[in-house]
Amino acid sequence: MNSLLRSHISLVSLCCLRNTSRSWTRGSLPSLLFQHRHYARPSRAISLPKASPKISLPTFISVANLANLLNVRYASLQRSLKSLGFSANETKADYILDRETSSLVANEFGFEVAEGFSETSSSFMDLRPSPPCHDPKKLKPRPPIVTIMGHVDHGKTTILDYLRKSSIVASEHGGITQHIGAFSFKTPQSKKMITFLDTPGHAAFLKMRERGANITDIAVLVVAADDSVMPQTKEAIKHCINAKANMIVAINKCDKADANPERVIQDLANNSVNVESFGGETQVIEVSGLTGLNMDKLEEAIITLSEIMDLKAETKGLPAEATIVESQVKKGLGNVATLIVNRGNLVRGDILVCGKTWCKIKTMKNEYGKTIKSVTPSMPAEITGWKDLPEAGDICIQAKSESIAKTIVSNRITEATKLKDQELVTQTNIQRLEHSKEHDENKRIDKRLLKLSRYSSATNKVKDEKHDETKIVPFIIKTDVSGSEEAVLQSISGIGNDEVQSQIIHSDVGQPNHSDLDRAEISGAQILCFNTHIPKDIAHEAFIRKIKISEYTIIYRLIEDVTDTLSSYLKPKIETTVKGHSTILQVFDYTLKKNKKIKVAGCKVENGVMKKNVPVRVRRLDRIIYKGKLTSLKHLKEEVREIKKGNECGMSFENWEDFKAGDIVEVYEEKEIRRFL
Numbered sequence: 001m002n003s004l005l006r007s008h009i010s011l012v013s014l015c016c017l018r019n020t021s022r023s024w025t026r027g028s029l030p031s032l033l034f035q036h037r038h039y040a041r042p043s044r045a046i047s048l049p050k051a052s053p054k055i056s057l058p059t060f061i062s063v064a065n066l067a068n069l070l071n072v073r074y075a076s077l078q079r080s081l082k083s084l085g086f087s088a089n090e091t092k093a094d095y096i097l098d099r100e101t102s103s104l105v106a107n108e109f110g111f112e113v114a115e116g117f118s119e120t121s122s123s124f125m126d127l128r129p130s131p132p133c134h135d136p137k138k139l140k141p142r143p144p145i146v147t148i149m150g151h152v153d154h155g156k157t158t159i160l161d162y163l164r165k166s167s168i169v170a171s172e173h174g175g176i177t178q179h180i181g182a183f184s185f186k187t188p189q190s191k192k193m194i195t196f197l198d199t200p201g202h203a204a205f206l207k208m209r210e211r212g213a214n215i216t217d218i219a220v221l222v223v224a225a226d227d228s229v230m231p232q233t234k235e236a237i238k239h240c241i242n243a244k245a246n247m248i249v250a251i252n253k254c255d256k257a258d259a260n261p262e263r264v265i266q267d268l269a270n271n272s273v274n275v276e277s278f279g280g281e282t283q284v285i286e287v288s289g290l291t292g293l294n295m296d297k298l299e300e301a302i303i304t305l306s307e308i309m310d311l312k313a314e315t316k317g318l319p320a321e322a323t324i325v326e327s328q329v330k331k332g333l334g335n336v337a338t339l340i341v342n343r344g345n346l347v348r349g350d351i352l353v354c355g356k357t358w359c360k361i362k363t364m365k366n367e368y369g370k371t372i373k374s375v376t377p378s379m380p381a382e383i384t385g386w387k388d389l390p391e392a393g394d395i396c397i398q399a400k401s402e403s404i405a406k407t408i409v410s411n412r413i414t415e416a417t418k419l420k421d422q423e424l425v426t427q428t429n430i431q432r433l434e435h436s437k438e439h440d441e442n443k444r445i446d447k448r449l450l451k452l453s454r455y456s457s458a459t460n461k462v463k464d465e466k467h468d469e470t471k472i473v474p475f476i477i478k479t480d481v482s483g484s485e486e487a488v489l490q491s492i493s494g495i496g497n498d499e500v501q502s503q504i505i506h507s508d509v510g511q512p513n514h515s516d517l518d519r520a521e522i523s524g525a526q527i528l529c530f531n532t533h534i535p536k537d538i539a540h541e542a543f544i545r546k547i548k549i550s551e552y553t554i555i556y557r558l559i560e561d562v563t564d565t566l567s568s569y570l571k572p573k574i575e576t577t578v579k580g581h582s583t584i585l586q587v588f589d590y591t592l593k594k595n596k597k598i599k600v601a602g603c604k605v606e607n608g609v610m611k612k613n614v615p616v617r618v619r620r621l622d623r624i625i626y627k628g629k630l631t632s633l634k635h636l637k638e639e640v641r642e643i644k645k646g647n648e649c650g651m652s653f654e655n656w657e658d659f660k661a662g663d664i665v666e667v668y669e670e671k672e673i674r675r676f677l
Contacts, residue, residue, distance in 0.1 A: 052110055052111060052112040053110070053111055053112065054111070054112045054113070054114050055069060055070070055106060055111050055112075055113060055114065056113075056114045057069070057099050057102050057103060057106065057113055057114075058099070059098070059099050059418070059421065060096050060097070060098055060099070060421065060425050061096070061097055061099075061102050062093065062094050062095065062096050062097070062480075062484075062531075063077065063078070063081070063091060063092065063093055063094070063095050063097065064093035064094065064480060065480065065531070066097065066102055066105065066106075070105075070106060070109050070111065072109060074093060077091075077105075078091045080105070080108060080109070081105065084104075084105070084108065089433045092432070092433075093484075094432055094484050094487065095429060095432065095433075096425045096428060096429055098422065098425070125404070125407050125408055125411060126408055126411060126412070127319070127353050127397040127399060127408055128397070129321055129343075129395065129397065130318045130319065130321070130343070133314050133318075138314050138316075138317065139312035139313065139314060140312060140313065140314070140315050140377075141311065141312055142311050142312060142313045142376070142377040142378040143184060143192070143193035143194055143195050143306075143311075143378040143379070144194055144195070144217045144218055144302065144303075144305075144306035144309070144311055144378070145195045145196075145197065145215055145216055145217045145218075145340060145378055146194055146195065146196050146197070146216070146217065146218045146219070146220055146302060147196075147197045147216040147218070147219045147220070147245075148160060148196060148197065148220050148222060149219055149220070149221055149222065149236040149239070149240070150221055150222035150223060150232065150233060150236060151222075151223070151224070151227070151230035151231070151232040151233045151236075152232060153224075154222050154223060154224040154227065154230075154233075154252060154253075155222055155224060155252040155253055155289045155290075156222045158252070158289035158290060159220075159222060159250060159252060159287065159289035159295070159298075160196055160289075161289065162289045162290075162292055162295055163185070163187065163188070163194075163196075163295065163299065164183070164185040182195065182196070182197050182325045182326075182338050182340055182367070182380035183195070183196055183366075183367030183380060184196070184366075184367070184378070184379055184380060187299045187302075187303070188296075188299070189296045189299050189300065190299060190300070190303045192303055193378075193379075194302060194303075194306075195340065195378050195379065195380060197216065197325065197340075214243050214245070215323045215340055215342060216243070216245055217245075217246065217306065217309060217311060218245070218246050218247070218248060218302060218305055218306065218309075219236075219240045219243075219245045219246070219247045219248070220247075220248050220249075220250055220298075220302070221233070221236055221237065221240065221247055221248070221249045221250065221273075222250050222252050223249060223250070223251055223252065223264050223268070224251075224252055224253045225251050225252065225253045225254045225256065225259035225260060225261050225264055225286070226253055226256050226258045226259050226260065227253075228260070228263050228264045228267045229264065229267040229268060229270075229271055233271075234271055237268075237271050237272065237273060241272060246305055246309065247273070247282050248282070248283050248284075248285065248298070248301050248302065248305065249268060249273065249275065249282060249283065249284040249285070250285050250287050250298055251264050251265075251284060251285070251286045251287065252287055252288065252289055253288060253289075253290070254286045254287060254288050254293055254294075255288040255290060255291045255293055261286050265277060265278075265284060268284075283301050283305075285297050285298045285301055311378075313342065313343050313377035313378070314343050314344065314377075315343075315344065315345050315376055315377060316344075316345065318343060318344055319344060319397055319398035319399070319400075320341060320343065320344030320345055320346045320350065320352075320396075320397075320398040321341070321342040321343045321344055321395060321396065321397055321398070322339040322340060322341045322342055322346065322352070322375075322395070322396040323339060323340050323342060323393070323394070323395060323396070324337050324338070324339050324354060324390045324391065324392050324393060324394045324395075324396060325337075325338045325339060325340060325380065325392060326338045326392055327386075327389045327390050327391070327392065328389070329389065333363075333384050334384065334386070335359075335384070335385075335386035335387070335388065335389050336382055336383070336384050336386070337354075337359075337382070337383050337386055337389070337390050338380060338381070338382050338383075339380065339381060339383060339396060340378065340379065340380045341375045341376060341377050341378065341379055341381075342377060342395075343377055344377070344398065345374055345375070345376055346361065346364065346374060346375040346381070346398070347361075347364075347373065347374045347375075348361050348362070348363070348364055348373070349361060350398055351398065351399040351400070351401060351402055351404075351405045352383070352396045352397070352398060352399070352405075353396065353397055353398075353399050353405050353408050353409060354386075354390040354394050354395070354396040354397075355390055355391055355394040355412070356388070356409055356412050356413050356416065357386055357387050357388035357389070357390050357409060358386075358387055358399070358402075358405040358406065358408070358409050359383065359384075359385040359386040359387060360385050360402060361383055361384075361385050362384045362385035363382075363383075363384045363385070364381045364382070364383055365381065365382045366380070366381060366382075367380060367382075387409075428555075432487060470498060470499060470500065470501055471499060471500040471501070471569045472500075472501055472502075472503050473500060473501070473502050473503065473526075473565060473566055473569060474502075474503050474504075474505045474523045474524060474525035474526075475492065475502060475503070475504055475505070475525055475526050475527075475528055475562070476504075476505060476506045476507070476512075476516055476519055476520055476525045476526070476527045476528070477489065477492075477504055477506070477507035477508075477528050477530070478507070478508060478509075478510065478511065478512045478516065478527065478528070478529045478530070478532055479507070479508075479509055479529075479530045479531060479532060480509065480530070480531035480532045484509075484530055484531055485507050485508070485509055487555065488507075488528070488530050488555065488558065489504060489507060491555060491558075491559050492504065492559070492562055495559070495562055495563055495566060495677065496566055496677065497677065499569070499570055499571065500566045500567075500569040500570060500677075501566075502562060502566060505519065505523050505525055506519050506525075510532065511529075511532050511533060511534070511535055511538070512527055512529055512532075512534055512535070512538050512549060513538065514538070514541070516538075517538065517541060517542060517545060517547055520542075520547045520549075521545055521547060526547075526548045526549070526550070526565065527542070527547065527548070527549040527550070528550055528552065528558055528561075528562070529549065529550065529551045529552065530552050530553075530555065530558055531552075531553055532551075533551065534549060534551050563676075563677050564676075566677055567674070567675065567676045567677050570674075570675040570676075570677070571675070572672040572673055572674055572675060573672070573673045573674075573675050574670050574671070574672060574673075575670070575671045575672075575673050576668050576669070576670050576671075577668065577669045577670075577671070578608070578666050578667070578668050579608050579609060579611070579614075579667045579668060579669055580605065580607060580608025580609045580610050580611070580645070580666070580667045581605075581606055581607055581608065581664055581665060581666040581667070582603040582604055582605040582606055582610055582649070582664075582665050583603060583604055583606055583662070583663075583664055583665075584601045584602065584603050584659055584660065584661050584662065584663045584664075584665060585602050585603060585604055585648075585661060586601075586602040586661055587599055587600070587601060587602070587659065587660065587661060588600045588601075588602055588650070590650075590652075598652055598657065599652070599657040599659070600632070600634075600650045600651065600652050601650065601651050601652070601653075601659050601663075601665070602648065602649075602650055603648065603649055603650070603651060603665060604646075604647075604648050604649075605643055605644060605645050605646060605647050605648075605649065606645070607645055608645060608667065609642050609643070609644050609645070609667070610630075610633065610642060610643050610649065610651070610665070610667050611630075611633075611641065611642045611667055612629075612630050612632075612633040612640075612641050612642065613629060613630070614629070614630075614667055614669075615627070615628075615629065615667070615668055615669070615670065616628065616629060616630055616653070616665060616666060616667050616668070617665075617666050617668060618653070618659055618663050618664065618665055618666075619663065619664040619665075619666060620660070620662075620663050620664075625658070625663075626653065626656050626658075626659070628653055628654045628655065628656060629653070629654045630651050630652065630653060630654070631652050631653065631654050632650070632651060632652040633649060633650075633651050634649060634650045634651070635647060635648075635649045635650075651665065
């Protein structure tokens, strides 16, 4: 033993002398000793480290299916998950993992996860607003964007009408703004540009604030001097405070005899508006949009406040950015959107991406319907060329090409779908975790009762019992894991009503087999397989034996099919349509050949058309006393196939003569309409 150790040390020393620059790493010495110990076996090759096996993972996968994919026992995977910090509920067989989590678990087991795409690929391509510019040389002055807010009929549109000397009020239905408008104009006094947003109900203002796209610089709160602060006024104040918007108050209708501006100012102060007369910073202007009283002062207040704010934006050197104010479909134009440019410059032919749609600008028009060549910051425009309608409040960003725009929109749609799927998976996990909190004893009792129910039901084929009107539809359930079995059983058990009910005659974990086919044939049941594959031989035999067997990977699809199957057993709804009716005026005795006498009803057609050989019914007061067919329909002693409104006729009924004068004869049509659970 000592000689062997000395030889090992000698070998190490020799290697150190030959290569003094080598730095030993962890594990090098044992490896060297191992090689020396077996130096006399030249035929044995030294094996190189094996590459990690590659696997592909789906977007979502259950813990049980991940164990199958990694080729490890579920119990082993469960222990590993717990050691990684997963809770007991998160290691259950039916708990669903996302791709990122399952990839980390696969790496722990020595697998390399095949990537569906690389981070440098177009799958990650998107557009984001450019970072803020801090170079004063690149910033140019822009007009202020002003939002007019206030209660219904307090005169918002009248003030705008006076400022731009247009006929908005005359064109609005009932004097109330029907849509969100954006327009800009030079003010009469200062000759400076202002862009206004006229927002009914403040929907756009609220939506823009919620989406972080608040483009308003100044909010003008319009309050009627004769009405003071109203519910929508309070709502507007709340929006302005939350958005930290600069506010100017315009007390309108001050030309009226019952105007009370002092009351309005007091009410505003009581609603958290810091008015100047009470030591605050909010300007209050007493105006009249109808007569023009102090409108020059309101204009001056807006311009002065905008100059203090020093509003500027970039016009060159970056992709244009804009905010959607409204969108609609217009006849002859298609999808149209009104927007306001935030930064940059838009021209005809530019490509815009907005939310999950894009456009190549076909036309650009101003608020007067005139075609314009370009749109600069703070200016509104009506844009055509959208593939789909963008949403109000969404940010538009200029793209370099159509192909880039299409890729970005596709990526956003894919990402939205993933987020929706993630929400569904999260909800499914929550529901399953809540279900798993039930006591084990209750589960054991439920399973025993279920087994007794399966045993008693599987022995005889399910039939409609005369004493029971409820139709029982049997099913056999096969799933991948017990958690899935419980989820499917719970989902199906509540489907049905007094007319039809589902019944699970057997459920089990694993693939369907010949015993399941025997049970299905005896009971007339359908076999539902969830997250488990149907073997080819079983599928072929089921086809020959006319047994319906289906495979599912999404539980709501399974539930939909079960619901549809049960719905097919519901009695259809009968919809009756009266095609014509006549009144029996008189009853006659009529002698046929061989002296056979029959009764004939002399009638007048009141409505529709009376026809022979179609269903008829006779109504006496509110009660139907006969249903059948006409055996004879005559007009002036001549047999006819039909007779129209206003004509008189004689008719006899199949196997029935108990009619009287005053009875109503109706020709009707019955249509069966399928019902659904």
